[in-house]
Amino acid sequence: METWKMELGQKAMAAGILKDPQWLDRLDEPMPLWVLLEIAFQLIEKLDPPTVSYD
Template sequence: MEDWKVELGKKALEAGMLKDPQWLNRLDEPMPLWVLLELAFTLIERLDPPTISYD
């Protein structure tokens, strides 16, 4: 596996984007759609957290 893929995987693991370190050994495998959706919703929540009215 290419070094750049391993580095991306390590960064994703450190950032909490990957929760299972075993993915580092399977970076060339397709990722299930549910994993991509979970990642997308996590990023959306981080970038635009739900607002709570203080009224």
């Protein structure tokens, strides 16, 4: 596996995007859609968190 893929996988683990270290051995495999959706929702929540009214 290419070095850049391993480095990207390590960054994803450090950032909490990947939680299962077994993914590091399978970076060339297709990712299930539910995984991509989970990542997308995590990004949405971080970029635009729900607001709470201070009233």
